[in-house]
Amino acid sequence: MTKFDVIIIGGGPAGLAAAYGLKAAGKSVAIIENDLWGGTCPNRGCDPKKILLAAVEAKAASQHLQKYGIQNVPTINWPELMASKHDYTDGINDSTLAGLKDEQVITFHGTAHFIDDQTLQVAETILTATDIIIATGQRPNLLAIPGEQYLLTSTDFLDFAEMPQRVAFIGGGYVAFELAAIANAAGAEVHLIQHNQHFLKAFDQDLVQELVEQLKQQGIQFDTDIETKAIRKTTTGFVVEGNSGYQLDTDAVICATGRIPNIEDLALAAAHIEADRHGIKVNDHLQTLHNSHIYAIGDVVSRTQPKLTPVAGFEGRYVVQQILKTDKAPINYPVIPTLVYATPKLAQIGVSAQVAAQDTDKYQVHDLDLTHWFTYQRIREPHAHAKIVIEQATGLIVGVSFLSELADEMINYFANLINQQITAEQLAQQIFAYPTPASDLGYFY
Numbered sequence: 001m002t003k004f005d006v007i008i009i010g011g012g013p014a015g016l017a018a019a020y021g022l023k024a025a026g027k028s029v030a031i032i033e034n035d036l037w038g039g040t041c042p043n044r045g046c047d048p049k050k051i052l053l054a055a056v057e058a059k060a061a062s063q064h065l066q067k068y069g070i071q072n073v074p075t076i077n078w079p080e081l082m083a084s085k086h087d088y089t090d091g092i093n094d095s096t097l098a099g100l101k102d103e104q105v106i107t108f109h110g111t112a113h114f115i116d117d118q119t120l121q122v123a124e125t126i127l128t129a130t131d132i133i134i135a136t137g138q139r140p141n142l143l144a145i146p147g148e149q150y151l152l153t154s155t156d157f158l159d160f161a162e163m164p165q166r167v168a169f170i171g172g173g174y175v176a177f178e179l180a181a182i183a184n185a186a187g188a189e190v191h192l193i194q195h196n197q198h199f200l201k202a203f204d205q206d207l208v209q210e211l212v213e214q215l216k217q218q219g220i221q222f223d224t225d226i227e228t229k230a231i232r233k234t235t236t237g238f239v240v241e242g243n244s245g246y247q248l249d250t251d252a253v254i255c256a257t258g259r260i261p262n263i264e265d266l267a268l269a270a271a272h273i274e275a276d277r278h279g280i281k282v283n284d285h286l287q288t289l290h291n292s293h294i295y296a297i298g299d300v301v302s303r304t305q306p307k308l309t310p311v312a313g314f315e316g317r318y319v320v321q322q323i324l325k326t327d328k329a330p331i332n333y334p335v336i337p338t339l340v341y342a343t344p345k346l347a348q349i350g351v352s353a354q355v356a357a358q359d360t361d362k363y364q365v366h367d368l369d370l371t372h373w374f375t376y377q378r379i380r381e382p383h384a385h386a387k388i389v390i391e392q393a394t395g396l397i398v399g400v401s402f403l404s405e406l407a408d409e410m411i412n413y414f415a416n417l418i419n420q421q422i423t424a425e426q427l428a429q430q431i432f433a434y435p436t437p438a439s440d441l442g443y444f445y
Helices: 011-022 040-044 048-064 078-089 092-102 174-185 205-218 309-326 353-357 407-419 438-444
Strands: 001-011 029-033 105-110 110-114 117-123 126-135 139-141 166-170 189-193 221-223 228-233 238-242 247-250 252-254 259-261 289-295 337-339 345-350 363-369 385-389 398-404
Touching: 001 011, 001 309, 011 029, 011 092, 011 189, 011 252, 029 126, 040 048, 040 078, 040 092, 048 078, 048 174, 092 105, 110 139, 117 228, 174 189, 174 337, 189 228, 189 247, 189 385, 205 385, 247 438, 289 309, 337 407, 345 407, 353 363, 353 385, 353 398, 398 407, 407 438
Parallel strands: 001 029, 001 126, 029 105, 126 289, 166 189, 166 252, 189 221
Antiparallel strands: 110 117, 117 126, 139 259, 228 238, 238 247, 337 345, 345 398, 363 385, 385 398
């Protein structure tokens, strides 16, 4: 039996943030990973997706500028784009493992399970620790339907050697929208199949509908009120079968119906750890409910905050302070931006316009068509729209929904304004480079 101060299960962003912080403080640390070191985001998630998106953005930008100085819309060479992705992702596992070893964090590769609340087993190795951190993340959920073996996931999509001629996406969340936008730009015939008529439920529905309309104009077909019943293989591809006689011939079916926590192999009951379908239950110190020395962080946690890579890292750093006892306060999340990397992008942070409309004494909503603002007109963006929520008593911006190719950049500016509680007067004391998206900020108050 090998003893450590801390054992971390999971070598993704959350686990790595905790491992490096604890090791720097002098703790003996072991970390266990049963898949790729670095986790989902850099290997098969947000980072490779954004590499593919770079080509999509370049194509969209040139489309907007047709007849305004640019001639001919480029096409996406998918094999070359995937080679660019592999230039980045192929080294992640080894470089992450090497970084841990350089810092003398002890690494184990395999699947861990609890023997008791201080003891883990990995293959034939028994490990024990004073504190244990669970950071095992999530994985794509697959529909339990006939033909489910033919369903692919985002992992498969991000590793396509060639783009299929026809791709169907099942689901109405951000993964379906983002990958559908990439496939469409790469020249595929794309269908997005949803069991109702509601998409991206966490976002402003006016802006969601505008996004859907833009994607329709780009060629994506939205098949709504379709409950997927089965996937059938044919000699030429697959058929998606749904209610009311729905049938769709396609070459690939991507299931994007949510994600589920990686907890079933952990033997949580042996350590008296409670979980639900969203993940491991924790208190406001990220401790499991019945053991103050077992923590859960990142996407494996059952919580209301968005399950995003920056949140995972934030929680990892917080747990370091908890274990070191340098911070005994409950975790206090900042206001967190969320983003859909479609074409255009849709971003949101803070109080929604829908919530604000229910309390007009407290909030005012600025509903702004930005299409003819210089920032958006110069790139000939066909439509840009923002909703800004102002707190009446203070004049502070407390919420933003933003639809634009520049939404990813703008939402971070707004995150700073909201979290730092910057007033219009304080912002006016700053001088930004002009003309830039940042130099527009004062007009949103």
